Amino acid sequence: MKIPLPENYSYEDIAEVKDDTLYIHKFCFEDLMYDLTYALKDCSKCYYCGKPISREKSTLDHLYPKDFGGPTIPENLAICCSSCNNIKTNMTEEQFVYFFSISDDEKKKEFYRDISLHNHIFMKWYGPIIPKEWISEQKAEKITVYFFMGKGINGKTYKKVEKNYKKYGRIIRPIIVDRNFKLLSSFNVLLFAKNNSIDTLPTIVLENVELD
Numbered sequence: 001m002k003i004p005l006p007e008n009y010s011y012e013d014i015a016e017v018k019d020d021t022l023y024i025h026k027f028c029f030e031d032l033m034y035d036l037t038y039a040l041k042d043c044s045k046c047y048y049c050g051k052p053i054s055r056e057k058s059t060l061d062h063l064y065p066k067d068f069g070g071p072t073i074p075e076n077l078a079i080c081c082s083s084c085n086n087i088k089t090n091m092t093e094e095q096f097v098y099f100f101s102i103s104d105d106e107k108k109k110e111f112y113r114d115i116s117l118h119n120h121i122f123m124k125w126y127g128p129i130i131p132k133e134w135i136s137e138q139k140a141e142k143i144t145v146y147f148f149m150g151k152g153i154n155g156k157t158y159k160k161v162e163k164n165y166k167k168y169g170r171i172i173r174p175i176i177v178d179r180n181f182k183l184l185s186s187f188n189v190l191l192f193a194k195n196n197s198i199d200t201l202p203t204i205v206l207e208n209v210e211l212d
């Protein structure tokens with residue numbers, strides 16, 4: 001997939017857009033994606049409730065939650081107020097819009113219970129709750145890692161990947177790579193796959209991004 005890019009964009013000496021490609025010179029993928037989102041999207045009002053906000057008071061929400069495999073890329077980030085962000089927690093945008101429209105508190109709770117169960121079953125059977133066209137299955141051996149990210153097998157993130165693998169019987173969080181299959185995000189997922197002889201991984205290939 002291609003991520004949206006502004007014509008003129010640079011992020012300190014870390015990244016820049018040239019010829020419709022985002023070149024990343026130094027690694028800090030998530031911060032870069034957050035900054036890019038502010039460059040691309042309206043940050044004057046909350047995406048969900050429409051309340052005016054300032055950039056300083058705004059937060060970024062994953063439209064498809066991280067726990068469902070939602071990646072940190074501009075398509076999946078909404079600029080919103082902290083109150084909406086806190087209420088939304090683990091719901092997709094669609095689920096949240098419906099949740100928002102329910103006025104009765106008991107009904108709200110009931111709806112949240114129902115969709116939590118639905119989301120769990122969905123992930124067990126089908127995998128990440130994100131648009132299918134974003135992901136492809138890639139061989140783990142094809143991915144190159146140029147640097148070490150995170151704490152590895154003793155870290156919390158690795159344990160979370162392990163826990164979710166037991167829970168769903170599959171990997172939910174896709175790894176993100178550039179167009180040359182250099183790893184940009186989710187090192188722990190790749191590490192877990194290698195340690196457990198998992199050959200293929202849900203992968204988001206960013207075709208207009210290059211790590212140099």
Ligand SMILES: [Zn+2]
Nearest residue numbers: 046049081084
């Ligand atoms: Zn809001």
